[in-house]
Amino acid sequence: MMRIIVTGAGAVLGQGIIKSLRSSTLPLHIVALDPNPLSAGLHWADSSHLIPMATDADYENRIESILEIEQPDAVLVGTDVELAIFAKKRAEWEARYNTHILVSAENVIEIADDKYQTAQFLEKHGLSNPKSVRGEDTQALRQLVEEIGFPLIVKPRRGARAVGVSKVNSQSELDETMKGRHGLVVQQMAGADDQEYTAGVLYFDDKVQASIVLRRDLRDGNTYRAYSGDFPDYEKYVHELAHALKPYGPTNFQFRVDAHGVPRLFEINARFSGTTPMRALFGFNEVELCLRKLIMGEDISPPSIRHGTVIRFLEEQFLDAGQIAAVGQP
Secondary structure (H helix, E strand, C coil), rough: CCCEECCCCCCCCHHHHHHHHHHHCCCCEEEEEEEECCCHHHHCEEEEEEEECCCCCCCHHHHHHHHHHCCEEEECCCCCCCCCHHHHHHHHHHHHCCCEEEEEHHHHHHHHCCCCHHHHHHHCCCCCCCCEEEECCCHHHHHHHHHHCCCCEEECCCCCCCCCCEEECHHHHHHHHHCCCCEEEEEEEECCCHHHHEEEEEECEEEEEEEEEEEEEEEEEEEEEEEECCCCCHHHHHHHHHHHHHHCCEEEEEECCCCCEEEEEEEEEECCCHHHHHHHCCCCCHHHHHHHHHHHCCCCCCCCCCCCCEEECCCCCCCHHHHHHHCCCC
16 A cells, blocks of 8 residues: 655645546555645545645644654645745655655756746757747847737746736737736747647656647636647657756646747646646556656556547535544544
8 A cells, every 4th residue: 555645635736646646546545735624635535634834934844744654655746836845855855754755856846937947948958939038128028029029928937827927919018018017027929829738748767758748728727628639749849848857757848839830838847737637537647657666666658548638627525514624633
């Protein structure tokens, strides 16, 4: 029986990891963590703990006490805000608690977290990307407008799920969107709305072990329909991305394809993805593959992908007072 800790049981990512674990063939005891007792993922696990927010001064101490109690075989991180902490503490905690923490190095987390650094990384490695400038760099912004024209995309350098992202079609719209805001990146539009792709790559031992590319439709910044297909050129592209980035384990690449068929990456998530459970339905259970690699020492063989469409929908669950009170109790 593998004992697996999953953080972020209230987040789409953490819940997707738990769903993927539940759909695997592995013998598992899932321990879910989250600050809120009403988080759905806490009620899907075999046991749970309430923890402080990642910004709380006592967060690391609480995680250490849980690692001491649970002695997990692996820890899977289910929110973006926790990634940097686990990356910083990974070597220490793995040695002290004899566990596997599936998180990339700090520099990889930083490149993925900052969309301007993402663009600089791509430029450095000669990988296709939307031309990007810092919002504060007025000269570079003027040159971008002269070179590319409109539409342009304005977004926070650090953010997720399309929060604060605007498409601007004129100089007046750009000026209005930029007014009073800081920490922005302005980018060339990477491609049409119907040419957006999400890719998952598993990278261990200095090579891509497996990957999947899906075309997707978005709603409120999240994938709500995903389509499998044969995308050899895009598979090659994401392999090149992974070789340049050198993550540890799972990484999510989001890109669009322009009118000339060129894929242009606009976001990296150095972790599992909100589409992780959707990928599992296609036959690519990346969570299971990673655990088999880390805990059981199995080589990762690229799975056969089912062709079709996965749709996402809302679901409800009733909790009585006893269930809520039992969260975090031994």
